[in-house]
Amino acid sequence: MKSSLLIFLCVVHTSIICVSNGFVCQSIRSDSSKYRPSSVAIKQFRVNRAGPLSSQKIDEDRQTAKLPSSSTNAVENPPSIGSISLNEISVPNVSPPAAAATTPDTSDLATKLKNSLFLGITPSPEIIAIMTIYFVEGALGLARLAQTFLLKDTLHLSPAALSALTGLFTLPWTIKPLYGFLSDGFPLWGYRRRSYLILAGIIGCASYALLGANFGGLLGDAASIGSEGGGAGGEMLLRGTVATLLVSSACVAFSDVVADGIVVQRTRDSDDPKVAGGLQSLCWGSAALGGLISAYFSGSLLEVMSPQDVFGLTAVLPLLVAAIALFVDEEPITKSQDEQEGSLMGTGDAVKEQVEALWSAVKKPEVWRPALFLFLWQSTPTGEGAFLYFMTNDLGFGPEFLGRVRLITAVSALVGVWFYQKCLRNVSIKKILFWTSIASTPLGLSQLLLITHTNRLLHIPDSLFVFGDDVALTILGQLAFLPTLVLAARICPPGVEAVLFATLMSINNGAGALGTEIGAALTQYLGVTENNFDNLGLLTIICNVSSLYPLIFINLLDGIAEKSEEELEGGNIIDVLPDPAEKM
Numbered sequence: 001m002k003s004s005l006l007i008f009l010c011v012v013h014t015s016i017i018c019v020s021n022g023f024v025c026q027s028i029r030s031d032s033s034k035y036r037p038s039s040v041a042i043k044q045f046r047v048n049r050a051g052p053l054s055s056q057k058i059d060e061d062r063q064t065a066k067l068p069s070s071s072t073n074a075v076e077n078p079p080s081i082g083s084i085s086l087n088e089i090s091v092p093n094v095s096p097p098a099a100a101a102t103t104p105d106t107s108d109l110a111t112k113l114k115n116s117l118f119l120g121i122t123p124s125p126e127i128i129a130i131m132t133i134y135f136v137e138g139a140l141g142l143a144r145l146a147q148t149f150l151l152k153d154t155l156h157l158s159p160a161a162l163s164a165l166t167g168l169f170t171l172p173w174t175i176k177p178l179y180g181f182l183s184d185g186f187p188l189w190g191y192r193r194r195s196y197l198i199l200a201g202i203i204g205c206a207s208y209a210l211l212g213a214n215f216g217g218l219l220g221d222a223a224s225i226g227s228e229g230g231g232a233g234g235e236m237l238l239r240g241t242v243a244t245l246l247v248s249s250a251c252v253a254f255s256d257v258v259a260d261g262i263v264v265q266r267t268r269d270s271d272d273p274k275v276a277g278g279l280q281s282l283c284w285g286s287a288a289l290g291g292l293i294s295a296y297f298s299g300s301l302l303e304v305m306s307p308q309d310v311f312g313l314t315a316v317l318p319l320l321v322a323a324i325a326l327f328v329d330e331e332p333i334t335k336s337q338d339e340q341e342g343s344l345m346g347t348g349d350a351v352k353e354q355v356e357a358l359w360s361a362v363k364k365p366e367v368w369r370p371a372l373f374l375f376l377w378q379s380t381p382t383g384e385g386a387f388l389y390f391m392t393n394d395l396g397f398g399p400e401f402l403g404r405v406r407l408i409t410a411v412s413a414l415v416g417v418w419f420y421q422k423c424l425r426n427v428s429i430k431k432i433l434f435w436t437s438i439a440s441t442p443l444g445l446s447q448l449l450l451i452t453h454t455n456r457l458l459h460i461p462d463s464l465f466v467f468g469d470d471v472a473l474t475i476l477g478q479l480a481f482l483p484t485l486v487l488a489a490r491i492c493p494p495g496v497e498a499v500l501f502a503t504l505m506s507i508n509n510g511a512g513a514l515g516t517e518i519g520a521a522l523t524q525y526l527g528v529t530e531n532n533f534d535n536l537g538l539l540t541i542i543c544n545v546s547s548l549y550p551l552i553f554i555n556l557l558d559g560i561a562e563k564s565e566e567e568l569e570g571g572n573i574i575d576v577l578p579d580p581a582e583k584m
Contacts, residue, residue: 129327130266131286133197133259136317138290140252143208145298145399145406146310147245148388150211152530154307155238160524163385165242167516172250174510177502179257181354190332194325196258201322204251205315207244212312215240248318255321257502259283262328288414295410299403354499361500366559367491371504373556374484377433378511380547381519383539386528390451393530395462405470412471416478429483430554430561436480437551443472444544451537484508486565487557519543 151157151165188195219237263283301310361367391397424432446469449455455465488504522542526535 125327126329127282129324130259130262131282132324133255133321134283134286135290136321137252137256137259138287138292139294139317140314141291141406142294142298142301142317143311143314144294145302145402146307146314149302149399150241150307150311152389152392155234155241158524158530159386159389159528160520162388163383163516163520163523165245166385167513167520168242169245169249170509170513170516172246172253174506174513176253176257176506177358177499179254180261180499180502183258183261187333191330192333193258193262194328194330197255197325197328198322200251200255200258201318201320201325204248204255204318205322207248207251208311208315208318210244211241211248212308212310212315214308251318288410292407292410295406296403298406299399299401302399302403358499358503361493362503364493367493367500369556369559370487370491370561371507373550373553374488374504375507375511376550376553377437377484378508379514379518380550381515381522381543383519383523383528383536383543385516385520386523386533386536386539387447389528389530390533390536391466394533395450395466397463397466401463405466408467409470409474412474413478416475417482419475420479420482424479424483425565426567427564428562429487429564430557432483433480433557433561434551434554436476437548440473440476440480441544441548443469443476444547445541447540448537451533451540483565487561490560 148162151162157165183192183196188199215237219240298310301313305313362371391402449458449460450462450465450469455462488508489501492500492504519539522539526539528534528536528539
C-alpha cells in the first residue's frame with residue numbers, strides 16, 4: 001500500500017512537470033487560423049481497446065503553446081531576441097543590470113510560478129475558475145470504479161448487462177452540439193455560460209448525492225435483487241440508479257461543452273499569444289491532473305468504504321463547479337441586448353442556418369468519407385465488461401489493484417502522447433491508423449494467455465501480465481487516437497468548424513457506444529456470465545479480429561489523411577470546402 005502510494009505521488013509530480021512544459025497538449029494542437037473547435041466529445045478520453053483513460057481536448061495553437069519557463073521572457077522582450085533560440089536566451093553567467101538587482105525576490109518567485117504553473121498567463125479568478133472546472137471533470141473519475149462495483153456487486157448485474165449500460169451512459173456525449181446550440185441560443189437567467197454551469201453542477205451534485213444516500217430507501221433495498229434480478233423493489237432501485245447515472249453523465253457533458261465555449265471565446269478575444277495555446281494547455285493539464293489523482297483513489301477508497309460512500313464523497317465535486325462558476329467573467333444579457341440580438345424566432349433562424357450549413361458540409365465527400373471510416377474504426381465490438389468480471393471473480397483482483405491499473409493506464413496515455421509528439425508527427429495519418437490497427441490485434445490476443453492461465457506456466461504473475469498488457473495497449477491506442485483528432489479537425493471547413501467538429505466527435509462517441517452494445521450482445525450470446533468464462537477466449541478473439549475489418553475501407557482516407565500532421569501545419573492543408581463568404 002505504501003509503495004503504491006509512493007509511486008502515485010511520483011507520477012503526479014512527473015505529470016505536473018510534463019503539463020507545465022506543454023508536452024501533453026502540443027501533439028494535438030492545431031492552427032487556430034483554420035479552425036476553432038469548441039469541444040471534443042472524447043472528453044472521457046476513451047479508446048475501446050486501450051482501457052480507461054483520462055480526458056483530452058483539441059487545442060488551438062501549437063506554436064504559442066510551447067512555453068517552457070525560459071520562453072516567456074522571449075515573448076515579453078521580443079526586440080532583444082529576434083530569432084534566437086531558447087537555449088541562447090538562457091545565459092546564467094551574464095550579470096543582470098543594476099536596476100534588476102533592486103527587484104524583490106518575491107516578485108521573481110511570482111514570475112517563475114506564473115511561467116511554470118500558469119504557462120505565462122496572468123492568474124485571475126476566472127482563470128482559476130476555468131482550471132477548476134476542468135480539474136473537476138477529470139477528478140469525477142473518482143466514482144468510475146464505484147459505479148462499476150455498484151452495478152456489479154450491489155445490483156448483481158451480469159457482464160452483458162453491465163456492458164450494455166456502459167454504452168447507454170455514453171449517449172449524453174453523442175448530442176454535444178445540441179448543448180452548444182442551447183447555451184448559445186437560449187440564455188438562462190440572463191447568462192449563456194455561468195447559469196448553465198451552475199445548473200449542471202447542482203443537478204450533478206444531487207445525482208451523486210442520491211446515489212450516495214441510496215435514494216433514502218424510497219426505491220427499495222439492493223438486497224432484494226438476486227442474481228436473476230428479481231423483486232419489484234429491486235427493479236425500481238435498478239431503474240432509478242440507471243436514470244441517475246445517465247443524468248450525471250449528461251451534466252458532465254453539458255458542463256464540458258459550456259466550459260469549452262468559454263475557453264474558445266477567451267482565446268478569440270485575447271490579443272496575448274500566450275492565452276491562445278496556454279489556456280487550452282492549462283485546461284487539458286488540469287483535467288489530466290484530476291484524472292491522475294482520482295485514478296488510484298477510485299480503487300483504494302473502495303477498500304475502506306462502500307460504493308455509495310464514494311458517490312457521496314464525489315457529490316462535492318459538481319457542487320464545486322456550481323460555486324466556482326460565479327467567478328466566470330460574463331456580462332449579463334439585458335432585455336434590450338436580447339431584443340437587439342434577435343427574438344426567440346430570430347434565435348431559431350440562426351440555429352436553422354447553422355444546421356443547414358452543417359448539412360452542406362457533411363454532404364461533401366471530403367468530409368463524410370473520413371468521418372465514415374472513423375465511425376467504422378471506432379464501432380468494432382469490445383469485451384471489456386466480461387474481462388472485468390474475469391479479473392475480479394476469477395483472478396481475484398480487488399478495487400485497490402484496479403485503481404492501480406487505472407493509474408498506470410493514465411500515465412501510459414501520457415507516454416503515448418509524448419511518443420507521438422516526438423516521433424510520429426511527420427508520419428502519414430493514414431499509415432499510423434493502418435499499422436496501429438495491425439499491431440493492436442496480436443497485442444489484444446495476448447489476453448488469451450491470461451484467460452487460459454498460460455502466463456502462470458511461463459512464470460509470469462497475473463498482476464504483472466495485466467500491467468504490461470494494459471501499458472502496451474494504452475500506448476498503442478493513444479498513437480492511433482491522436483491522429484483521428486487531427487484528422488477530424490482538419491476536415492472542418494471555415495464557418496462551421498466548431499459545430500462540425502463537435503458533431504464529428506459526437507459521432508465518434510456514438511460509434512464507441514455502438515461497439516460496446518455489440519460486445520454486450522456477443523457476451524450474452526456466448527453465455528459469458530459472472531461465473532462462467534468458458535467462452536471468454538472466443539469473445540476476445542472475435543473482438544480483436546473484427547477490429548481489422550475497417551481496414552477494408554482504408555481508401556476512404558485518401559486525400560488529406562495521406563499527409564502527416566507536420567505537413568498539414570506547414571501550409572499544405574487541403575481546403576475541402578470553399579469559404580462561406582465566397583457564396584455570398
